[in-house]
Amino acid sequence: MKKTLLYRLLGLGSVPKKLLPLLEQEGIVVYDEGMSGWFIAKHVNGPGKRYRHRSEGFSGCLVVTKERLICYTYGKRQINISFEDPKIANLYVDIPKEEKLCLSFESSDFQEAWNGLIEFRFNTTKAHQFREALIEIGVQQGAAPDLRSSRQ
Template identity: 80%
Template sequence: MKKTFLYRLLGLGSIPKQLLSTLEQEGIVVSDEGMGGRFITRHVDGPGKRYRHRSEGFSGCLVVTRKRVICYTYRKCQINISVEDPKVVNLYVDIPKEETLCLSFESSIFREGWDGLIEFRFNTNKAHQFHEALIKIGAQQGTALDACSSRQ
């Protein structure tokens, strides 16, 4: 996949240099950086935040190691979870179309005082590799939205 303009110009969406050696020591299973994507929220309430439906583009990176899953959009850490954390089963992974990876979750499980669905859509030619690695560590197939709909 073509890397984003902001990645090529400013390095936004790259794996942080100070973290790279640690991730390599943990054993990188699959990684990609400079990916374009969308950050989507549905009915999210948090401290000082309230989004009914919000969608914004980003340039980011996603890394799965033998010890954790980490995601940055621009230079902000969005996901950093150990593969041994029992909450990892609350991550949902899907490939809605070729070269698109969807990673979603209910925010209340990962952030105190938050509620609502958060979804990251990554444009990457490694979508199937990420999907396989995330399923292997315990993430569930599908989307958090589908899971919430089926419970109601």
């Protein structure tokens, strides 16, 4: 998969330089950087935030080590969860199309006073490697359920 222009020009979407030695020490299982993707928020409500349907593109990285899952978009940490955290079972991984990886979750599972569905869609040639590594550590296969539709 082609890396994003912002990654090639400015390095946006790379693994933070300060974090890389720690991740290597933990034992990187699979990682990719400079990936294009989409952040999608569906019916998300939180303190000072209301999104009916919000999508924004990003250049980001995703890393699975032997200890945790990390995701950064435009240099901002989005996901950092240890595999020993029981909430890891609230993450969902899916491959809706070849070379596309989707990580989704109900925001209330990770942030108190929040609710709504969050998705990160990555374009990566390593989609199957990511899915296998994540399922092995307890992430659920498929898409996160939209709890809003079950409440109505």
